[in-house]
Amino acid sequence: MRQGNPVANLQGQRILLGVSGGIAAYKAAELVRRLREAGAEVRVVMTAAALHFVGATTFQALSGNPVRSSLWDEAAEAAMGHIELARWATRVLVAPATANSIRRLAQGHANDLLSTLCLATEAPLLVAPAMNRVMWAHPATQANVATLRARGVAFVGPASGDQACGEAGAGRLAETADILSALEATLAPPRLAGRRVLVSAGPTFEDIDPVRFIGNRSSGKMGFAVAAAARRLGAEVTLVAGPVALDTPAGVRRVDVRRAAQMREAVLAALPDHDVYIGAAAVADYAPAETLPQKLKKAGESLQITLVRTADILADVAAHAARPRLVVGFAAETQDLEAYARDKLHRKGLDLIAANDVSRAGHGFEGDDNALSVFWREGRRDIAHGPKTAVARELMDLVADRLEAEA
Known part of the structure; x- marks a missing residue:
């Protein structure tokens, strides 16, 4: 009928x-x-x-x-x-x-x-x-x-x-x-229309002298994919990027930094009025106590460099007076994924944490694919192994879910 x-x-x-x-x-x-x-x-x-x-x-x-x-x-x-x-x-x-x-x-x-x-x-x-x-x-x-x-x-x-x-x-x-x-x-506004999302991505390089630095293997691809996915869902996106060789996603405002201190300064300066902060950057935990003005010459059989703790950007954002509604961290682990991720979630006062096992081939650093286990206080969602672009889209759908649940 x-x-x-x-x-x-x-x-x-x-x-x-x-x-x-x-x-x-x-x-x-x-x-x-x-x-x-x-x-x-x-x-x-x-x-x-x-x-x-x-x-x-x-x-x-x-x-x-x-x-x-x-x-x-x-x-x-x-x-x-x-x-x-x-x-x-x-x-x-x-x-x-x-x-x-x-x-x-x-x-x-x-x-x-x-x-x-x-x-x-x-x-x-x-x-x-x-x-x-x-x-x-x-x-x-x-x-x-x-x-x-x-x-x-x-x-x-x-x-x-x-x-x-x-x-x-x-x-x-x-x-x-x-x-x-x-x-x-599809006629409805995109899920993150009217939202402001701040993403940090890539490594930080902590200079020893004008030639050498302490860094890590982060390519920034995951964080850039997250920024692009947030923009496709209608958000206004600011991306604070460490030293990477990646193109800026379309429609995204980018701020380039090098050191952890610079990333913290840029993130906190951009923080007010943002709904979401996603800390996908692999920020150095330690930096040289001083940066030498001239190249350090080779001498002796060993070398000692004094390292000092860098600021904890994620914890600072979570405790900030301008704290966004959602603070999302990342955890790159090689063992005991859930235990370490949940500890970081609670210890730093985060709302979500996306953890990946970088000891597994084809996951995380430098590659184009990833898989995530996302934890929050009362739940968990696993995002299957696939291109970082697809993983990022599913992560941002989850972020949208959480925002809508709290509305």
Whole structure:
């Protein structure tokens, strides 16, 4: 029986629906009808493979607009039609998205109309996967999904159940109502809109003389990924960075420092009016008692350098009069991860601590991947091993959860 009211309000939205070549393409016809019931204007782009499953005439009749399927449409491309479509859309939805189409999006292909549009548009992208359960679970597919999520692409589904191939499991196209709800959710302000997030990242270098210093192996990649993830969620982000060779994330204000004392000064100066502080920097615990003005010459079989404790930036922020609502620390450990992390959480008065085991290959320092165990007084969440960009996004989702819980 036909519903009297749409399940979502998409009034005034211009939805570009990309249909790729899987058996679930037939379900996209119902999706077009429901999108229009919800108040959206719809234009459909089909891949060459999708045309083997459903004819373009069906989508033209349901959408009320011509269907595009080729970059080589002379009439449309005389006026750069693919760019016009990319600019026209307020949202891009790929449903169904096959394993191949997800791969193409992740790798930035632009040799058919749909992949080109996804590169050329500034509209948010929502992907609804549909494929065999084994294909969905394959590490290559999951890596491509993680890449897209890290770029801010949203996913809905897949659902679990019987599949056209005769198997059962995760891989079915999400229900139309769920896709519409996911689209509607993208219309809401980003989760950290209006929030101010301060992040410290990278190592500190403590100078012995003009040539030598005491440092550590931190690359800054995790902290920079956290700053980028916070910005993608709508936050205003300030990044205090130690000496690293990394580009500033788009839209992020960056302050460069070298020594622990300089990082503390920059963090405390920026602290007022921030909602969140995330101390992802690997700050030196000790620094030379003095920095020599000239290069220290080699002499004798041994050398003694007196080291003194540096200030504890995390503890200072947690105890500061301008303390943010959430203070998040990091703990790089090589043993007894939870015990050491929880001790640091309580001892320094933190709200959350993200701990990683840097003794494990492919985790933490210098690499592109990481895994975190995040602790707070009454709970824990483990973030699975993956690209630091994806790990950072999940961490910032947790931070958003905690802010919303305290509101």
